[in-house]
Amino acid sequence: MRFHFAFPYMLLALIPVCLWLFIKIKRKKPAMTFSGAGLLKAKISSKDAVVGNMPLFLRFLCMLLLIFAISRPQFYSGLREVKSSGVDIVICLDTSGSMKALDFKLKNRPVDRLTAIKKVVTDFIKKREHDRIGLVVFGEHAFTQSPLTMDKGLLLGLINNMQIGMAGESTAIGSALAVGGRRIKDIPAKTKIIILMTDGKNNAGEIAPLEAARALNTLGIKIYTIGVGGNEPVPFKVKGFFGDQTVYQKVEFDEKLLMQVAEIGKGRYFRASDSKQLSEIYDLIDTAEKTEITVKEFFNFTELYIYFLVPALFLLFMEIFISGFVIRSIP
Numbered sequence: 001m002r003f004h005f006a007f008p009y010m011l012l013a014l015i016p017v018c019l020w021l022f023i024k025i026k027r028k029k030p031a032m033t034f035s036g037a038g039l040l041k042a043k044i045s046s047k048d049a050v051v052g053n054m055p056l057f058l059r060f061l062c063m064l065l066l067i068f069a070i071s072r073p074q075f076y077s078g079l080r081e082v083k084s085s086g087v088d089i090v091i092c093l094d095t096s097g098s099m100k101a102l103d104f105k106l107k108n109r110p111v112d113r114l115t116a117i118k119k120v121v122t123d124f125i126k127k128r129e130h131d132r133i134g135l136v137v138f139g140e141h142a143f144t145q146s147p148l149t150m151d152k153g154l155l156l157g158l159i160n161n162m163q164i165g166m167a168g169e170s171t172a173i174g175s176a177l178a179v180g181g182r183r184i185k186d187i188p189a190k191t192k193i194i195i196l197m198t199d200g201k202n203n204a205g206e207i208a209p210l211e212a213a214r215a216l217n218t219l220g221i222k223i224y225t226i227g228v229g230g231n232e233p234v235p236f237k238v239k240g241f242f243g244d245q246t247v248y249q250k251v252e253f254d255e256k257l258l259m260q261v262a263e264i265g266k267g268r269y270f271r272a273s274d275s276k277q278l279s280e281i282y283d284l285i286d287t288a289e290k291t292e293i294t295v296k297e298f299f300n301f302t303e304l305y306i307y308f309l310v311p312a313l314f315l316l317f318m319e320i321f322i323s324g325f326v327i328r329s330i331p
Contacts, residue, residue, distance in 0.1 A: 006072035013067045021060045055327070058319040065312035069305040077300035088148055088189040089133045090180040091121060094198035094228070095162060096139040097169035098251045101199070101234040104275050110235075113199055113228055116275045118159050124282040125155050134183050135159070138176035140168025140204045144183055172205030173198060173257070177212035177223070185219045192221045195285065196261070199228035201254035209257055213264040223265025225258040226281055230273050 005011065095114060104116035125133055133155055135145035145158050173196065180194045194216065202209050213223060233248040255271070262269035272278035 001075045001077060003073065003075055006074055008071060010067060010071040014064065017060065017063045017067065021056070024056055055319045055323045058315045058322070062312045062315040062319065065308045065315065069308035069312060073304040073308065075302040075304065087128070087131045087191045087193060088184055088187050089128070089131055089193045089195065090136060090148070090184050091133065092136040092138060092142075092176040092180050092194060092196040093117060093121070093162065094139065094171060094176075094200065095137050095164055095166050096171045096198075096200055097165055098171070098200050099164050099228075100236055101229060101249075101251060102237060102246070103229060103234040103273075104278075106275055112164065114162065114164050116278060117197060117228065118162060120275070120278045120282050122156055122159055123279070124286060125152055125159075127286055132187075132189075134180070136176055136180045136183070137162065137167050138172055138179070139165065140170040140172060142172055142175035142179040142205070143167060144179060147183055148187060168204070170204035171198060171200040171202060172207075173202040173261075174207035174209040174212045175205035177209060177216060177261070178207045181212065181216045181219065181221060184221060185216075192219075193224065193267075194221055194265070195224045195226065196258075197226040197228055198258070199251060199253065201252045202257060203252075209261055210264065213261045217264055217266065221265065222267045223262055224267040224270070224285055225262045225265075226270045226272055226278070227253065227255050227258050228272055228278070229253060230271075 093114075099114040099117075100112050102110045102112055104111055104113055106116060106119060129152075130150070132148040132150050133146075133152075134148040135155060135158060136142060137145045145162075146155055149155065176196060176198075177194065180196070184192050184194070216223060229251060231250070231253055233250045235246050236249055237244050238247055239245075255269075259269045270277075270281040270284075272281055
């Protein structure tokens with residue numbers, strides 16, 4: 001077992017605290033003129049002098065312990081090196097209106113396409129423990145939902161809160177690629193990947209998807225594209241006069257474009273018509289895109305701040321008690 005402080009810079013606060021004690025000791029104490037001071041002095045013992053200074057030293061010790069507590073003292077069991085994948089990934093998710101189609105199932109229950117995608121992407125992120133992952137949401141517009149981060153809790157929370165139509169009803173594939181490229185182009189990573197998922201055709205935005213793909217290719221960014229759904233009419237739930245009704249509509253789907261984007265981006269195109277295929281596709285990407293790096297990890301931490309915090313609170317209570325009930329001050 002080894003010992004260290006998680007926030008050692010907080011120990012710098014010891015300097016002003018020690019300076020405060022020095023000034024308190026050196027400063028001349030308040031006094032009053034009394035003709036019989038000699039008689040009073042004879043009555044004061046060394047024990048009384050110690051008691052008189054006790055609140056000051058109790059407060060000093062309390063502050064010392066609090067500083068040690070906020071510095072987060074820890075025991076840790078050691079340092080290890082592990083081989084792991086280190087890849088920077090931006091996931092571009094289509095949240096356009098066509099994602100309302102109910103042609104996917106989870107646990108044998110029909111769900112809309114976005115719900116199925118969110119489940120699979122969540123599982124994928126959980127597997128990529130040492131990768132930085134960013135999120136781009138697109139519809140009529142494209143925007144960054146999260147920059148590249150290793151905070152998996154943040155990513156999973158953002159995915160869980162995604163809603164259909166949050167970026168508009170149309171589909172701007174070129175804009176999504178451009179926004180994803182801007183988030184990842186300047187990162188000094190060995191492998192940079194964009195995974196784009198859509199169920200429609202490019203019908204919004206000012207950037208052509210093929211032009212965006214060529215620009216990303218020159219920056220060394222690999223592109224995977226996933227086409228969600230098929231060309232057959234799919235069920236949608238709509239509100240009618242007698243309540244919710246299911247109607248079948250055909251969703252325009254440009255598979256050729258997605259294949260060309262993946263080819264230009266030196267990646268692969270996948271077609272997913274159900275939840276199982278979608279999960280298998282992400283498993284393939286997870287297996288294919290791994291770069292071996294050495295990661296140093298501290299592990300098995302034991303927090304020790306409580307052993308400093310509790311005595312500090314006890315000393316503070318003692319100071320208050322002694323100042324209020326043991327020592328009498330004459331104004």
